[in-house]
Amino acid sequence: MRTTTKIDELDIYVWEGKADIVDRVARCMASFDVEVIRADDIAISPERTALRPSLAIISVSVIDSGALVLRDWQVAHGIPVVWVGAAPRDHDPAMYPSEYSHVLPLDFTCAELRGMVMKLVLQLRAHSAKTHESDAMIANSECMQALLHEVDTFADCDTSVLVHGETGVGKERIAQLLHDKHSRYGQGPFVAVNCGAIPDGLFESLFFGHSKGSFTGAVVAHKGYFEQADGGTLFLDEIGDLPLYQQVKLLRVLEDSAVTRIGSATPVKLDFRLVAATNKHLPQLVKDGTFRADLYYRLAVIELKIPSLEERGAVDKIAIFKAFIAQIVGSERLSALPDLPYWLADAVADTYFPGNVRELRNLAERIGVTVRQIGAWDAARLQRLLALARTSQPVPAESAAEVLVDRSKWDMAERNRVLAALDANSWRRQDTALYLGISRKVLWEKMRKYQIFDEEPETRESE
Structure with a gap:
């Protein structure tokens, strides 16, 4: 179901499994550009999960099969979600951060719904403007101008990029610039992962994802970071902190351009650009035996060095x-x-x-x-x-x-x-x-x- 009126050229996506609430949302949002997508349709149509809402998702009584897809959209892309009735019974603040979650009563009125939507529109618009303003990279020094020239030169390449720099120089900012300036991957997601903060024992689940029923507690299928970055950029910060056994698995995915979820035998083909960053001297780690040489050569196709603030002057x-x-x-x-x-x-x-x-x-x-x-x-x-x-x-x-x-x-x-x-x-x-x-x-x-x-x-x- 789709209405066609625009609000500042922004789309709002509505996700629901019950037709009565779908109809109510559509009537209330008749003046907005809204696409109503049923949660059960999402669950049985994998191609639908490739949707990238431009403004927000309004989720009403989401069924279990759609909950983790929503979680991925919320956390990976910063998209707000409105629960109608209540948040899921197993609401976990770590999986559904409060800044992304909003609740409306089950008997919501059109005024309440439109008020919530307008509030989100204003918040997102303000956040977008603030992000755009703060993302303007200051580069008055010659060394930073030279770096940005290199970024422009290599931004549209599909190969991996390794970014070097001291703590706090803005390695993720450079990775984001490389992503934004890429003609194809820049249209997809930007997924940032801190390799130094991965909990023990969760590497496979976080990066590879898992199938429903693959282990106790896996009540729904879950896409890992590799799949979340499909069509866009995967940024691995502090790559030098990755243990050797995890380096092997990362290298295999990069070589095969495919990933197999835990509990599945079917590989999923992937197409993403990898940008890695470190404040360590990886060639020395290779000599010390704590970083794989083959992974280093796979990552360092293009290398960028970010000058320190002292060097910038x-x-x-x-x-x-x-x-x-x-x-x-x-x-x-x-x-x-x-x-x-x-x-x-x-x-x-x-x-x-x-x-x-x-x-x-x-x-x-x-x-x-x-x-x-x-x-x-x-x-x-x-x-x-x-x-x-x-x-x-x-x-x-x-x-x-x-x-x-x-x-x-x-x-x-x-x-x-x-x-x-x-x-x-x-x-x-x-x-x-x-x-x-x-x-x-x-x-x-x-x-x-x-x-x-x-x-x-x-x-x-x-x-």
Whole structure:
């Protein structure tokens, strides 16, 4: 059953097994573009599961055979689901996250249904706009422009891509760009999996899926990550954390372009692009015997290296920080404030962020929330936040050698920051301490630690 009126060119899909509710939904949604699909039809028509709703699924009294398909759509594609009557009796928050689930009473009115739909339309539209805005990759530095040029060059290739980069540099963002820019796979799903967070014993079920009745509790068939990514992109983050026995199974799927569910003897042909990412040096892992050489060569057909935030320099640090601040504070409130203070921009540029963009975002969130609440660039408050950010480094290095390198880079950046602050304040220590958001005693300790000496007479300090 299908009506033809558009709402902002967006489709809303309705899924139901009982004709009476189907008819009620169709009548209530007569002014929308709606396709009503019966849950039992989904269960017996595998080709129907390839549907990719453009806006939402409204699911009313879903039968067991359709529940896991819904779960896959919800979790993999972020599609909201409205349960009419109640959520399933075996409602599991891990399988049906609350942010995707909405409930209407069984005797819902048209006003209630339309109100729910309009609420979802507005939420999805706002989320889409926010995602589009935040997904605009900032690349003012030459190294990032070179990376994005490589992304454009290889985006439409069908071969596997291996993305290298430190923690927090945005490896998933690059994978998403590769997906979005592909002429064919970009029209399909983007399924992201963190290989370092796969529970023991669940690899096969999560990746390969299972048939109904294949084991106790398998009351319905379930598609694994490989099948969910069919027609699109499978992004495997932290691929270096995958155990050897799982690497073998992944390689087999990549070689065969097919997967066999647990409890089934029938292979399912697949067509997806694989993008893998790691912050480890895989050739070294191959030498150490913890990563298969054949899998490495299968993954590394195209290799992309994402520069660290330190390599990108001040031009990107400040631009990214401003973008985060605008997103957190809000454009309306931000427009009522003076421009970003020069001292704050300089401090961000001079700060070393071991956690890269992720750590910079954390600092921007702290500062943004403060500015939003007090409605001003309060120097004393913000300098305290900056000082706190510079003295806390929760991101561990990979080895003792890396710890020494990171410590050295941090010390050099910190020494330069103190020198710049002293110069900016004519070497007046009281003013410099206030500028940095620290006490005069702490400033003196830093000067002694980094061997910063005032060559001028003490009278230079007009304190």
